[in-house]
Amino acid sequence: MHCDSLTVNTRRTRRRMIVFVRFNLGPGVPVELQGGASVAQLKEVVGSQQGVRADQLRVLFAGRELQSSSSLQGCDLPEQSTVHVVLPPPGSSSSRLLLLQERLVQGREEEPDRLTRVDLSSSRLPAVSSGLAVILEGPEGGAGEPRAAAMKGGRTCSTFFVFCKSCESVQPGKLRVCCRRCRQTTMTLSRGPSCWDDVLRPGRIHGICQSDGCHGNEAEFYMKCASHPTADDDTSVALDLIMTNIRDVPCIACTDVIDTVLVFQCSERHVICLDCFRRYCQTRLSERQFVHHPVVGYSLPCAAGCDDSLIKELHHFRILGHDQYGRYQQYGAEECLLRMGGLMCPSPGCGAGLLPPEGSRRVTCDPPLGCSLAFCRRCRGADHEGPCEAVLAPPTDAASQAFVVGQEASRQGRWDQASLLLIQESTKPCPQCSVPVERNGGCMHMLCSLCRTEWCWLCGVPWNRDCMGDHWFG
Numbered sequence: 001m002h003c004d005s006l007t008v009n010t011r012r013t014r015r016r017m018i019v020f021v022r023f024n025l026g027p028g029v030p031v032e033l034q035g036g037a038s039v040a041q042l043k044e045v046v047g048s049q050q051g052v053r054a055d056q057l058r059v060l061f062a063g064r065e066l067q068s069s070s071s072l073q074g075c076d077l078p079e080q081s082t083v084h085v086v087l088p089p090p091g092s093s094s095s096r097l098l099l100l101q102e103r104l105v106q107g108r109e110e111e112p113d114r115l116t117r118v119d120l121s122s123s124r125l126p127a128v129s130s131g132l133a134v135i136l137e138g139p140e141g142g143a144g145e146p147r148a149a150a151m152k153g154g155r156t157c158s159t160f161f162v163f164c165k166s167c168e169s170v171q172p173g174k175l176r177v178c179c180r181r182c183r184q185t186t187m188t189l190s191r192g193p194s195c196w197d198d199v200l201r202p203g204r205i206h207g208i209c210q211s212d213g214c215h216g217n218e219a220e221f222y223m224k225c226a227s228h229p230t231a232d233d234d235t236s237v238a239l240d241l242i243m244t245n246i247r248d249v250p251c252i253a254c255t256d257v258i259d260t261v262l263v264f265q266c267s268e269r270h271v272i273c274l275d276c277f278r279r280y281c282q283t284r285l286s287e288r289q290f291v292h293h294p295v296v297g298y299s300l301p302c303a304a305g306c307d308d309s310l311i312k313e314l315h316h317f318r319i320l321g322h323d324q325y326g327r328y329q330q331y332g333a334e335e336c337l338l339r340m341g342g343l344m345c346p347s348p349g350c351g352a353g354l355l356p357p358e359g360s361r362r363v364t365c366d367p368p369l370g371c372s373l374a375f376c377r378r379c380r381g382a383d384h385e386g387p388c389e390a391v392l393a394p395p396t397d398a399a400s401q402a403f404v405v406g407q408e409a410s411r412q413g414r415w416d417q418a419s420l421l422l423i424q425e426s427t428k429p430c431p432q433c434s435v436p437v438e439r440n441g442g443c444m445h446m447l448c449s450l451c452r453t454e455w456c457w458l459c460g461v462p463w464n465r466d467c468m469g470d471h472w473f474g
Helices: 039-050 093-108 196-200 274-286 314-320 322-339 407-412 415-426 465-471
Strands: 016-023 028-034 058-061 064-066 083-086 160-164 169-179 187-189 207-209 219-225 242-244 260-263 271-273 291-293 297-299 362-364 374-376 427-429 436-438 445-447 454-456
Touching: 016 039, 028 039, 039 058, 039 083, 064 187, 160 219, 160 314, 169 187, 196 219, 260 274, 271 274, 274 314, 274 322, 291 322, 297 314, 297 322, 314 322
Parallel strands: 016 083
Antiparallel strands: 016 028, 058 064, 058 083, 160 169, 169 219, 187 207, 242 260, 260 271, 291 297, 362 374, 427 436, 445 454
């Protein structure tokens, strides 16, 4: 899979920046610019190097075209990123569409959705949830902000988290997109992702691939570790349940408010900090209290004991660390074997998995993988004739008492409840369609982006001359 980080090395200083540019999928070429350079200036430099007109070039990054009037640093180019510069064939459909997109964006005077700013923390909702508030802008267009920045005093933070095998830990991640057909990162999206299913499930979002000769139109998203430079094939697994605690929800175990938390996908969306989640996993693993699900695999439910809350992305358990995660994998394989009618060799230090024929009492742990021990299938003792002296007790399903979540902590540590309280305090319903609307500053003249009704924030009625004269600005 193609990656932005191998061919782009953005090094920002006070005055200069170096960007490695790929022109029409060619090799990365360093381009040195002033720190506040615009996309138009980048086009001029590349155009002079390649002998083409700058206004014919298109600069692509993270699923969108960068507009000529934007500054490079204002386009959310992080360190170690890739910039593609393409020259669509004259008259081609992709060339005409890119020009149309540019004119539309200029007409709206706003930027398209950015993968570097998209916030999906509200998208892991149960099927019965009515969702969260819709943030609407006033007609001047200055009121809307990403929810991650609007919550709790405008704190900005990482949107995504991954498990990085190089770092061997949970790290901030960055979302990238490529063409599903040719795997190049020259895909411009028709829209940005609005939920995790858009990211994790193929075929949900379409666009146009700008690679020469490729007619692919399906986008494929992937994650990279944002903590260090990464190669083309150095992708990381998205940990969609881990997010920044922008709502300041207390952990259901220690009750502390921690910056990075895991939000269980249960009906209450309980919140647990990563240290307590690690302790929860270690406790359940030591007591072999993980749950084997035929589809999900060897997993754990919400620590508060909620129904239908098994963690589906098993890479979350890598937070256990290398050794304990290996133990988790071993126990998961053993549990799968036992459910298939197999058993484990009882010889100390062996533990080989065996699938003996049904009805056979004598079992031999065959080499080369086994230890050659012959034992009784019923009592796990040495092979013998006659009745067994002792039969192994069946495993207990008793719940562990080593990790307990208190009732009050469980009530307070709910992700959606914190959001609902915020909605009640900071939103008002649109008088036409009743959708919750949040006002982030600006005047009292509101425009509902859902039903397009113009209304007054103070009196909650359609906008009129009295509102215009008395309290346009409060």
